[in-house]
Amino acid sequence: MALSSIFLPLPLPKLVSSSRSHRLLPARASSAAPAASASASFDLRRYWTSLIADVESELDAAMPMRPPESIHSAMRYAVLPGAGNEGSAKRAPPVLCVAACELLGAPRSAALPAAAALEMLHAASLVHDDLPCFDAAPTRRGRPSTHAAYGTDMAVLAGDALFPLAYTHVIAHTPSPDPVPHAVLLRVLTELARAVGSTGMAAGQFLDLAGATALGEAEVMQVLTKKFGEMAECSAACGAMLGGAGPDEEAALRRYGRTIGVLYELVDDIRSASGNGKMRRNASVLRALGMDRALGIVEELKAQAKTEADRFGDKYGDRVLPLYSFVDYAVERGFELQDAAATP
Amino acid sequence: MALAFHPLAASRVRIAPLLPAAVAPSSSSVAAARHHRRRFSVVVATAAAASASATTEFDFKAYMVERAAAVNRALDAAIPAGEPPAALHEAMRYALLAGGKRVRPALCLAACGIAGGPEAWAMAPAAAVEMVHTMSLVHDDLPCMDDDDLRRGKPTCHVVFGEPIAVLAGDALLSLAFHHMASVGSYPPDVDPEKHPARVVRAIGELARCIGSEGLVAGQVVDLEMTGTSEVVPLERLEYIHLHKTAALLEASVVIGAIIGGATDEQIERLRKYARSIGLLFQVVDDILDVTKSSEELGKTAGKDLASDKTTYPKLLGLEKSREFAEKLLSDATEQLAGFDKEKAAPLLHLAYYIAHRQN
Numbered sequence: 001m002a003l004s005s006i007f008l009p010l011p012l013p014k015l016v017s018s019s020r021s022h023r024l025l026p027a028r029a030s031s032a033a034p035a036a037s038a039s040a041s042f043d044l045r046r047y048w049t050s051l052i053a054d055v056e057s058e059l060d061a062a063m064p065m066r067p068p069e070s071i072h073s074a075m076r077y078a079v080l081p082g083a084g085n086e087g088s089a090k091r092a093p094p095v096l097c098v099a100a101c102e103l104l105g106a107p108r109s110a111a112l113p114a115a116a117a118l119e120m121l122h123a124a125s126l127v128h129d130d131l132p133c134f135d136a137a138p139t140r141r142g143r144p145s146t147h148a149a150y151g152t153d154m155a156v157l158a159g160d161a162l163f164p165l166a167y168t169h170v171i172a173h174t175p176s177p178d179p180v181p182h183a184v185l186l187r188v189l190t191e192l193a194r195a196v197g198s199t200g201m202a203a204g205q206f207l208d209l210a211g212a213t214a215l216g217e218a219e220v221m222q223v224l225t226k227k228f229g230e231m232a233e234c235s236a237a238c239g240a241m242l243g244g245a246g247p248d249e250e251a252a253l254r255r256y257g258r259t260i261g262v263l264y265e266l267v268d269d270i271r272s273a274s275g276n277g278k279m280r281r282n283a284s285v286l287r288a289l290g291m292d293r294a295l296g297i298v299e300e301l302k303a304q305a306k307t308e309a310d311r312f313g314d315k316y317g318d319r320v321l322p323l324y325s326f327v328d329y330a331v332e333r334g335f336e337l338q339d340a341a342a343t344p
Numbered sequence: 345m346a347l348a349f350h351p352l353a354a355s356r357v358r359i360a361p362l363l364p365a366a367v368a369p370s371s372s373s374v375a376a377a378r379h380h381r382r383r384f385s386v387v388v389a390t391a392a393a394a395s396a397s398a399t400t401e402f403d404f405k406a407y408m409v410e411r412a413a414a415v416n417r418a419l420d421a422a423i424p425a426g427e428p429p430a431a432l433h434e435a436m437r438y439a440l441l442a443g444g445k446r447v448r449p450a451l452c453l454a455a456c457g458i459a460g461g462p463e464a465w466a467m468a469p470a471a472a473v474e475m476v477h478t479m480s481l482v483h484d485d486l487p488c489m490d491d492d493d494l495r496r497g498k499p500t501c502h503v504v505f506g507e508p509i510a511v512l513a514g515d516a517l518l519s520l521a522f523h524h525m526a527s528v529g530s531y532p533p534d535v536d537p538e539k540h541p542a543r544v545v546r547a548i549g550e551l552a553r554c555i556g557s558e559g560l561v562a563g564q565v566v567d568l569e570m571t572g573t574s575e576v577v578p579l580e581r582l583e584y585i586h587l588h589k590t591a592a593l594l595e596a597s598v599v600i601g602a603i604i605g606g607a608t609d610e611q612i613e614r615l616r617k618y619a620r621s622i623g624l625l626f627q628v629v630d631d632i633l634d635v636t637k638s639s640e641e642l643g644k645t646a647g648k649d650l651a652s653d654k655t656t657y658p659k660l661l662g663l664e665k666s667r668e669f670a671e672k673l674l675s676d677a678t679e680q681l682a683g684f685d686k687e688k689a690a691p692l693l694h695l696a697y698y699i700a701h702r703q704n
Contacts, residue, residue: 071557071565128515132488133507152488153568156511160483161561163518164552171549182541189526189548197519198432199424202512206432209508 042321045335048095054108055094056080058116062169074150074158075165079123081141092264093118093235099322100239100253103312110180113173114188114238117166121196122231124162127155129205166192180242188238195234201227213285220288221297224262232261249312256308256323263301264330270294271333302327404694408450415449416441418471422524435505435513436520440478442496447695448473451594452601454691455615458684461605468530469547469604473597475521476555480593482514484564522548539606547600554596563588570655577655583624591623598692614680615692621677622696628670629700631656635663641704674700 063076094115101111130137130145132152137145147155167189176185194200204227212219236257240250266285273286286294309323328334419440423433449470456466485492485500486507493503502510524530525548531540553559567585570577577585598619602612634649635658649656657666677696681689 066558068557068562068565068569070569071561075557125515128511131508131511133511154565156483156486156488157561157564157568159515160480160518161557163515163522164556167522167548167552168556171545171552176545177542182545183528185545186526186528186541189545190523193519193521193523193526196515197523198429198436198516199427200519202516202519203429203432206429206509206512209512210429210431 042318042325044322044325044329047099047322048090051095051098052091054112055091055098055115055119058112058173059119062116062120062165062173070150070154071157071161074146074154075162077149078127078146078155078158078162079120091119093122093231096232096235096257096260096326097239097242099326100236100245100257101243102239103253103316103319103323104240104243104245104249105316105319106179106243110175110242111239113170114192114242115235116173117170117192118231118235118238120162120166120169121192124159124166125196125201125205127159127162131155134205134209163196174242179244184241188241191234191237191241195230200230200234204228204230213288215288217289217293220285221262224265224285225258228265229258229261232264233258236260252308252311256305259301259305259308260326260330263298263305263327266294266298266301267331267333270298298331302331305330402690402694404691404698407691407694408445408698411450411453412446414467415446415453415470415474418467419474422471422475422520422530431505432509432512432516435501435509436517438504439482439501439513440475440517442498444474444496446474447699448477448593448597451597451619451692451695454695455598455601455607456605457601458615458681458688458692459602459605459607459611460688462532462534464532465535466601466604467532468525468527469551469600470597472521472525472551473593473600475517475524476551476560476596477593479514479517479521480555480560480564482510482517486510489568522552525551536606540604543603543606547603550599550603551596554592554599559588559592559596563590563592574653576660579660582655582657582660586624586627587620590627591620594623594626595619611684614683618677618680618692618696621673621680622699625670625673625677625696626699628657628666628673629702631658632663632666632670633702633704634658637704670700 059079063072063079065072097115097118098108098111102108126140127146129135130140131147138148139145146158170189174180174185176182196202204223207223208227212223233254236253237250240253245253269285305327309320309327312320312323423437452470452473453463453466457463481495482501484490485495486502492500494500501513563585567589595616598615599612602615631649634656657669661669674696678693681693
């Protein structure tokens with residue numbers, strides 16, 4: 001059926017078969033897709049692509065070239081995609097942030113500055129994570145990593161400057177105090193700082209460094225949760241706060257975000273181990289879990305994320321569709337975004 | 345003799361001896377200090393000045409000791425205790441709680457006070473600037489940067505914990521600074537619920553701007569680009585480096601304290617000028633001390649700037665002109681305090697003198 005032309009299927013029959021039973025089909029990626037289901041009006045690829053354009057113009061404007069040029073050039077290099085850059089960024093954290101905000105009926109403009117900030121914080125951690133004393137990664141997203149292009153010292157400083165730029169940007173551009181009250185803005189800032197701090201992403205990098213992924217399932221899941229779940233939870237939570245979520249809604253979106261973050265990464269590792277994605281050091285996660293168990297966890301996470309998203313279906317109607325479709329996309333990876341960028 | 349003028353070194357010596365005799369005896373009169381600024385001899389305070397001067401009622405040494413203790417308690421409490429990963433938190437504590445004079449937090453608290461706010465309101469921002477300062481030192485000491493093995497007589501963070509953990513500990517301290525400052529729970533319950541959130545947002549914006557690519561990091565970048573070149577750094581460039589590398593964080597400390605304390609925009613801008621002057625003063629004095637003091641007196645390697653062929657104020661201007669420049673900066677700073685309540689201005693006034701007259 002048409003599915004095979006839409007989805008870049010996982011190499012694993014188990015996952016592919018489970019996707020056929022989904023109530024909602026994700027991502028009408030091509031005109032050949034059937035248009036009969038309830039979600040026919042929602043096109044994840046179009047949604048995602050338009051959001052990336054918004055986020056990238058926000059980022060571009062947030063980082064003008066000014067003196068000293070070397071550092072600003074390095075910061076832009078770390079955050080913005082290069083021309084003709086084959087592996088351009090998917091911007092999952094900002095997309096999740098905006099989707100959570102829009103779910104609640106708030107305007108995109110309330111969440112865009114925080115979405116850009118998430119990307120800056122994310123990029124800052126990646127720049128430091130790639131350093132010779134860490135992963136010593138020579139490339140990132142298909143081009144030389146920041147330290148390879150600008151030197152190790154400049155890479156350390158570019159990361160150090162991206163962290164505060166994220167907070168500056170949120171404060172300067174979030175529409176506050178109306179519609180976002182100062183107290184809410186402070187909660188967003190607290191959340192951003194927590195997510196990349198010593199109990200969040202930095203904890204994940206530390207545990208990864210300490211070799212926790214070579215241990216048992218609990219340790220592996222902890223690394224994935226800290227390194228990727230925290231950031232996604234933060235993205236969803238920021239979107240929730242900026243959209244004016246109540247406490248229960250915020251809590252549900254947090255759980256949803258955390259689950260999606262881990263799911264996305266675990267599937268990445270499965271694809272990588274199967275030679276179907278980019279290579280990551282964390283493919284060792286698969287060695288620790290075993291392929292069968294990893295696939296089992298994927299199913300569990302998927303069910304959890306769907307359960308959280310379901311809470312919003314009754315109240316918000318079709319606006320919940322992005323949340324549903326992210327779950328399926330995380331597993332199926334039905335399209336590549338750079339294709340979308342090439343054919344808008 | 346020199347140590348006797350270090351306000352923190354000798355228990356019975358107060359900052360007062362550094363003021364000339366003509367200063368009004370019962371208060372740290374800003375106006376008087378301005379009139380007599382020509383009589384100050386920066387970095388060369390003499391015994392004669394000590395014996396001739398009157399005492400003031402403001403005990404600077406006690407002020408600094410008390411504030412440092414309070415800040416240390418706040419820092420100790422701010423690191424998530426007992427939460428994993430233990431080694432990462434240990435590295436953060438090692439760097440953060442290694443002692444130090446806590447000048448930046450003191451400036452922040454004093455600025456809150458001069459603006460009319462209770463100092464307790466500014467304790468979280470004061471802790472935050474010290475976290476940022478520590479983070480910049482941890483990253484500065486890395487092998488890919490300055491490559492220092494020792495800091496305050498102790499092995500540097502990356503020597504003890506390894507490079508990757510030092511990078512992460514720095515990043516985590518930076519995040520903690522903003523987290524601590526933004527959290528409602530970091531502030532006492534008596535803050536003005538109407539005005540406080542907006543003030544904190546504005547203060548966080550100031551801190552972030554002062555330490556980013558147009559502040560502290562800009563100074564580090566230009567400094568980095570200067571090292572290794574044999575050409576002499578022009579004065580303008582030297583000032584750029586110091587205004588960013590040192591003064592920016594002092595500016596943030598003072599300005600965020602003032603904002604939290606409820607200062608008016610006009611007061612904030614006066615205090616910003618004060619901070620920029622003492623920031624530059626801090627570095628000019630550092631350069632002078634490097635050529636005039638022994639390693640023993642400094643507690644670090646003396647003559648290091650000369651040996652490393654680094655451009656300094658004494659090298660560009662000569663020692664005497666550098667001292668005159670320092671005096672000018674001190675008077676520029678103290679002039680900004682003239683419009684404030686004298687009693688409330690005393691800590692910032694004495695902090696300026698302390699920075700001018702420190703002996704190490």
